[in-house]
Amino acid sequence: MLISVDPSSPVGLADQVARSVRAGIADGSVRPGDRLPPAREAAAALSVGLHTILRGYQQLRDEGLVELRRGRGAVVTDAGNSLRARTDQLARDFTSACRHLGLTADQTLALVRDALQHP
């Protein structure tokens, strides 16, 4: 599980923490049952406040992606599977729509790249 934050980014640090975990769940590198790093150690390793990490974890809990248990830390729930499935489905819907429009693979990728660069 990879968590990355950049203080120079306009996005809040807690949001960046939540975003990193969410991305891991979406790309399949984080699976249901996986344990998030202990908040105190994550805060020390990333040089951010403990409450920043906890706020990020709480966001994920509010989305149902993580369960916070006393003594066991933060554990990814089964909802992670549906997030992964939803992401897969969105990608499939988009690519099939592009195929229907007659776009090539390169053109489809260029569209995605452009959308990523100009959100």
Place this chain on the structure above:
Amino acid sequence: MADFRDEVGRGRLRWLLLAVAPLTVAAGVPWLLVLVCGDRLPERAYVYGWSRVGPQYAHLAPTWSSWSAGWSYCLLYAVLLGVVFRRVRRWPRLQRMVVAGGWTAGTVAATQAVCGVLAVVDVPGYPPHPMARWYDVVPAAVGLVGGVAGLLLAGSAPASPETADAPPAGLPARRLGRTERALFSEVVWSTKARVVGVLFLLCVPVAMVVVQSFTAVVLLVVGLFAVLQSTARIQIDGTGVSLTLPLLGRARRRVPYRHVRYAETAERAPTAGWGLAENKRYWGYAAGRGPVMVLRLTDDRPFVAALRDPEAAVALVNGHLARARTSGTTTGD
């Protein structure tokens, strides 16, 4: 690329003597005990084994001189330890562990001999049955203290060389922003370690009834250790890579980036293993399956960690190294 050889480090002869001395001394302890307590001992060495099962087997007990001579196997172990010490000459940390092993084995053997003799001093004829429980517990406890004493006497191992070279081109490396901070964390476990540990623990009650309690204590310690080290957490951050055993009081070993040349992935660990690994080929944590992250270190003995996602871990390590060693951004190590 620097090839680290540390074969003639200062103090190694002292370490070698420290490693073999306890077992050598232990071989002489029984002779000394018989010499000192000779008049107060029974006719034969009713110390352990068949001779203590019951008076009907008393005739199987050896004489005191043949019992003392039997401890000569300690000399053989001392020689073997010397050979092992020589074989791991390139890695001071392993040599230090050999010293600790020598002290553990030597103190256990010597204490067993002392306890065996003390149990029958001033006992006329065949001693009461069974032997006192402390006979089994005391050598194990003294052995533990002996191992720690060996580590303290050896002192700390010389530090590994440091490097500031950027990782070779072509390796996977995550492009880290100038101010970006990244943390990789993964909990790994070894099913084999867990199964072996549970099997050992299941054998404990059987050993207590059938064999002897010393064997049961050994099985208990080994089984508990195997179970407790079956889970580990690998963490990579801006300062280095750390291996933590959460069930063993958060015991931790760190690899600072200054000792890392670069990271790469491999299909499996160099040799089969489960749980904590410490041998000539590598050290780290092996799960007995799947791909691993290999950290090429400056002392030529790689750190290996079994991970579900070694590519991401390797890319992050190389990314940290590349950023620190090409742009001069601090890694905190």
